[in-house]
Amino acid sequence: MNEIITHRLEFTGVCDMNLTHVFECGQCFRWTAGDDGSYTGVAGQYFCRALLTGTTLVLDVSGGDREFWYDYFDLGTDYGRIKRTIGAADKGIAAAVEHCYGIRILQQDFYEVLISFIISQNNNIPRIKACIEAMCREYGKEIGCRGGIEYYAFPEAELLAELSHESFASLKFGYRSDYLPKASRRFLERGKPRGTAEEKRRELLEYTGIGPKVANCIMLFGLGEVSAFPIDTWVRTFMSDLYGFAKDDIKGMEKYAKEHFGKYGGYIQQYLFYYYRG
DNA sequence: ACCCAGGTGGCTT
């Protein structure tokens, strides 16, 4: 079969990173653990096998230059400093950060995040992954084959925009089926949201199928807005446990996050989310 | 048979 890997990239001196934490913390859906500590998956259009040994990150990829992967893994951000800052004032956060020390917020493609998190609503992570893989297999360009597994790029917006409700329903997308072509068309018209965080948020909320929670996930994972604080059922659990909120007091939780977590809300949310979900 | 999952749209007060 065609060899999928075209080149190898090595990054040395990579601190505060653990591939399991990065790929299992719920921010992305297309990576799978190998039996040797590696992770293999697709980011946008490119295949990648990642292995972290000590502080050296080795990537075998099908495309994308050094800068692309440096950005994707957020290697320019000092997570040590962030963790010291957010852990200092709060014991609950300190425990989560200690346990989930290797999380990094990937800088994923906006459209991929947009579609993925529309699928995520009222759904669980294994099924979200299955839905996305089925969609990529059906409508994404084949990148190649490795170890008997075929890898597919994330589908183009132009293609998904032309599909019918039934095309998604047959992939078991359920009631979300008609959100995806609509969202793809809107994305093609409007492009990636720009401006202030509040402007981006307002624009995302105009999509059918995007409410406050999904909008914040897209801001955090697809638009680099690391202050965004998505509140789902797990976040409600830890906000209740740690700070005594009633489970349905979303407004109170939002206010607390804004006032106490501020610009690091997204990081804090992600450490605690992964810690509590286990 | 229920309840839950990285919730939201739409309708009714």
Next chain:
DNA sequence: AAGCCACATGGG
């Protein structure tokens, strides 16, 4: 503005 409830699907 706030309170219901239906919405597909699959696992526990």
